[in-house]
Amino acid sequence: MAGTTRTPTNLTQGAKADAGIGASTLRPDGTLKVTGEFAYSSDMWHEDMLWGFTLRSPHAHARILSVDTSDALAQAGVYAVLTHDDLPTEHKKYGLEFTDTPVLADGVVRHHGEPVALVAADHPETARRAAAKIKVEYEELPVVHDEASALAEDAPLLHPGRDDHHAHEVPHPNIVHRQPIIRGDANAAARRADVIVTGEYEVGMQDQAFLGPESGLAVPGEDGGVDLYVATQWLHSDLRQIAPVLGLPEEKVRMTLSGVGGAFGGREDLSMQIHACLLALRTGKPVKIVYNRFESFFGHVHRHPAKLWYEHGATRDGKLTHMKCRIVLDGGAYASASPAVVGNASSLSVGPYVIEDVEIEAVALYTNNPPCGAMRGFGAVQACFAYEAQMDKVAAELGMDPVEFRQLNAMTQGTIMPTGQVVDSPAPVAELLRRVKALPLPPENQWESAGQTADVRALPGGLSNTTHGEGVVRGVGYAVGIKNVGFSEGFDDYSTARVRLEVVAGEPVATVHTAMAEVGQGGVTVHAQIARTELGVQQVTIHPADTQVGSAGSTSASRQTYMTGGAVKNTCEAVRDKALQLGRRRFGTFHPAWATAELLLEGGKVVTDGGEVLADLADVLGDDVVDLELEFRHRPTEAFDIVTGQGFGHVQYSFAAHRAVVEVDTELGLVKVVELACAQDVGKALNPLSVVGQIQGGTTQGLGLAVMEEIIVDPKSKVRNPSFTDYLIPTILDTPTIPVDVLELADDHAPYGLRGIGEAPTLSSTPAVVSAIRAATGLALKRVPVRPEHITGV
Amino acid sequence: MRVTFTVNGREQEADDVWEGESLLYVLRERMGLPGSKNACEQGECGSCTVRLDDVPVCSCLVAAGQVQGREVVTVEGLADQARERGGRATDGTTLDQAKGWQAKPHGAQAAQPGQLAPIQQAFIDAGAVQCGFCTPGLLVAADELLERNSSPTDADIREALSGNLCRCTGYEKILDAVRLAAARQDEVV
Ligand code: FES
Numbered sequence A: 001m002a003g004t005t006r007t008p009t010n011l012t013q014g015a016k017a018d019a020g021i022g023a024s025t026l027r028p029d030g031t032l033k034v035t036g037e038f039a040y041s042s043d044m045w046h047e048d049m050l051w052g053f054t055l056r057s058p059h060a061h062a063r064i065l066s067v068d069t070s071d072a073l074a075q076a077g078v079y080a081v082l083t084h085d086d087l088p089t090e091h092k093k094y095g096l097e098f099t100d101t102p103v104l105a106d107g108v109v110r111h112h113g114e115p116v117a118l119v120a121a122d123h124p125e126t127a128r129r130a131a132a133k134i135k136v137e138y139e140e141l142p143v144v145h146d147e148a149s150a151l152a153e154d155a156p157l158l159h160p161g162r163d164d165h166h167a168h169e170v171p172h173p174n175i176v177h178r179q180p181i182i183r184g185d186a187n188a189a190a191r192r193a194d195v196i197v198t199g200e201y202e203v204g205m206q207d208q209a210f211l212g213p214e215s216g217l218a219v220p221g222e223d224g225g226v227d228l229y230v231a232t233q234w235l236h237s238d239l240r241q242i243a244p245v246l247g248l249p250e251e252k253v254r255m256t257l258s259g260v261g262g263a264f265g266g267r268e269d270l271s272m273q274i275h276a277c278l279l280a281l282r283t284g285k286p287v288k289i290v291y292n293r294f295e296s297f298f299g300h301v302h303r304h305p306a307k308l309w310y311e312h313g314a315t316r317d318g319k320l321t322h323m324k325c326r327i328v329l330d331g332g333a334y335a336s337a338s339p340a341v342v343g344n345a346s347s348l349s350v351g352p353y354v355i356e357d358v359e360i361e362a363v364a365l366y367t368n369n370p371p372c373g374a375m376r377g378f379g380a381v382q383a384c385f386a387y388e389a390q391m392d393k394v395a396a397e398l399g400m401d402p403v404e405f406r407q408l409n410a411m412t413q414g415t416i417m418p419t420g421q422v423v424d425s426p427a428p429v430a431e432l433l434r435r436v437k438a439l440p441l442p443p444e445n446q447w448e449s450a451g452q453t454a455d456v457r458a459l460p461g462g463l464s465n466t467t468h469g470e471g472v473v474r475g476v477g478y479a480v481g482i483k484n485v486g487f488s489e490g491f492d493d494y495s496t497a498r499v500r501l502e503v504v505a506g507e508p509v510a511t512v513h514t515a516m517a518e519v520g521q522g523g524v525t526v527h528a529q530i531a532r533t534e535l536g537v538q539q540v541t542i543h544p545a546d547t548q549v550g551s552a553g554s555t556s557a558s559r560q561t562y563m564t565g566g567a568v569k570n571t572c573e574a575v576r577d578k579a580l581q582l583g584r585r586r587f588g589t590f591h592p593a594w595a596t597a598e599l600l601l602e603g604g605k606v607v608t609d610g611g612e613v614l615a616d617l618a619d620v621l622g623d624d625v626v627d628l629e630l631e632f633r634h635r636p637t638e639a640f641d642i643v644t645g646q647g648f649g650h651v652q653y654s655f656a657a658h659r660a661v662v663e664v665d666t667e668l669g670l671v672k673v674v675e676l677a678c679a680q681d682v683g684k685a686l687n688p689l690s691v692v693g694q695i696q697g698g699t700t701q702g703l704g705l706a707v708m709e710e711i712i713v714d715p716k717s718k719v720r721n722p723s724f725t726d727y728l729i730p731t732i733l734d735t736p737t738i739p740v741d742v743l744e745l746a747d748d749h750a751p752y753g754l755r756g757i758g759e760a761p762t763l764s765s766t767p768a769v770v771s772a773i774r775a776a777t778g779l780a781l782k783r784v785p786v787r788p789e790h791i792t793g794v
Numbered sequence B: 001m002r003v004t005f006t007v008n009g010r011e012q013e014a015d016d017v018w019e020g021e022s023l024l025y026v027l028r029e030r031m032g033l034p035g036s037k038n039a040c041e042q043g044e045c046g047s048c049t050v051r052l053d054d055v056p057v058c059s060c061l062v063a064a065g066q067v068q069g070r071e072v073v074t075v076e077g078l079a080d081q082a083r084e085r086g087g088r089a090t091d092g093t094t095l096d097q098a099k100g101w102q103a104k105p106h107g108a109q110a111a112q113p114g115q116l117a118p119i120q121q122a123f124i125d126a127g128a129v130q131c132g133f134c135t136p137g138l139l140v141a142a143d144e145l146l147e148r149n150s151s152p153t154d155a156d157i158r159e160a161l162s163g164n165l166c167r168c169t170g171y172e173k174i175l176d177a178v179r180l181a182a183a184r185q186d187e188v189v
């Protein structure tokens, strides 16, 4: 193979992609991605590299009695075998919020698939076979698998002696975190209600199912440090967790983001990062680890499965009086992001509605089920499924149209959330519903429209040819949701951008360097657009993301365009000021406007706000280089009170509404989603093409949760379907057309007025689809995913 | 064992191949062609799709030894293959007639005219690439579809691409891209 390494490179956009914000410029990494040259983490390659493999627990809860690695070590081609005893420092655990996750099992395994030992060998198959020769003796322990078993009198404790920051306030040590929210007097308000509607709902465990597997390459450095190329959502968060385990100062763990094949929350926690570094440092050789799909299902956290109890009251004229709810999230064996998911689930449990009297409780449990953490929608998805089902139910009870009922109770700018936080930017909830309802409906019997005979591809069951239209009933359903944007509850959520402006070959060129994880969302596209807008240059180079620049925070919580986009804007403004200072020094005496006018950079020139050209930017810069690195923060938030849940907890809110049209083969229980329309407020669309792509992608993941996606965990807490054969995600045949209506109402607190967009469409998609299936079948359907047997009753 | 076969028109050879290695592994790890992707290695996702003697296959399911003496085209060879077919090089002219085409990209990509196959350019122009991990397999499959059916209906496109998973896009812009490439193809003829 040519060359000794394959690693990430600079991205530059050509002369034809020269537009600033608001234009649908194309991805700077697009060409590399369509030619196959883009270097994903699983494509990393180094001469003489070894392959790492992870031995995982076959049990959900067991004591490890002994581990014998001698046979594995004796295999030809094996360079190292590591267990918990080989960890180099006293830091043997890591974690996002709590440091509770063992790097390698510490005498006990707490979930199916927990890492127990590592092998490095000269071929992946050699490593796999050697791992199979490691003898581990287990003694199985009883599992904790639901709320009853977790909170039972004699329940085994997952983490006895907890010392995390929630340990002292939880009612039981198997509760990771509990967040109540009390506002008004729900019991008194209930007495005003003419109807009271209760419901119990359940959401299955969804997987992020990003396509690029967990993978990366660790290369030992001559200074005793290590260079790590990985796919992640937040380089600096990884670094903070990796370095202590290796016993290295952070500057000796040099991380570079390699190509990321999707994330959706599943890369917030570490997977193979520490493992690859340990093997590289032990063997002195570069080590690559690539999970296959089976292992990937064990290699990252999932969306919390949830049980939700809701009570709503309303007056005869359709006004909601009160809401009570209890949300129980299964966090699995380790905390991951569970505390923050609890905060979201509770604070967003009321939905985008005005209800002044509420009683809310959300908890996450420790169990022996697979660890759950971040996934697109983050606690708000589960709540949205339940409160939207409730909205349909209350409307039906009142004999009202479900959309009108929602509009009547919709929040607006100025509404007070259950947390006491005033929604202080546009909240066009009723308008989004109006827009999505106003879109034309697909024609009835759409499977016939192409010709006289039915096209089975357009019917439930598809090419299985199960119906030509007999027994097929259409249903239409609506839903709307609310998601927070950015990290909440007082977190110091900043981002950093470094921008360099200089003259190269006679042209002014900007280089943007951040640690932002581009996971497919198009952040790199938007950064180049922002630099063009703010600096008036055509040529922008995007430096690979690494830890040589300050933290960008996580690519999650719909925050990166707001935060790292905001950081790029902020640094560009400072760079512009410096460039103008240079201009004043060089040319100030030639024209009075240098001193008096508002100056801009446009089209490679310094111009006055009146449009008069003062100088070429290239002449202003000359041989000087302006190079700045600055941090950017959103307005501060505060923690929710642990008793009342009151607090200015969220940075920004984001809203989307969906209308689903489904056709159901009521005999077989097969569902065809015919159309899934979305209306969303995005504040300002920095790149409309990418915005629509995000909305369609998020919508499709919601569809998956509605009708197909679930990790099945049996009563012994074992995962039954860790493959794309048995865990189904929507194919192009399952996914309908997704018309999108984009609204742009500026949020004055945010850069350019933009609103984080990535997650909101994942919320309302699921309940809209299920509402449509209910409309077609008349069934109550309290659980997602909806399976054929839920429809046919057999 | 030693395996010799033609990849993108050039004879390639790999030594010390273990019998259990897949074509995908040999391409990615032994021949320096990581364009074909490894999203599942179970034959379920299509990210590893290549043409084997013209037929699209999941290269993760093909044993390397089976390919001895045969011809493979990967995503890295699509542009050359398009040129050989006499397909015009494309520099990303937008084409409003493409069915369902709504978004208007401001300008096309950096690639030099003629360096990309029309289907590759269409994927960029239509916004069909997000993380891009599904893209190589989809490109090979879509290119093969357009080769045998120059004006596919939406149902044809969905059927042809039903073995290729994408987790990011919701497929709408992938449909746009194939429609766009088909429409541009019509324009050339
Ligand atoms: S990697 Fe071959 S089908 Fe998924």
Ligand code: FES
Residues within 6 Å of the ligand: A211, A261, A262, A520, B128, B129, B130, B131, B132, B133, B134, B135, B165, B166, B167, B168, B169
């Ligand atoms: S673009 Fe990410 S999987 Fe298709």
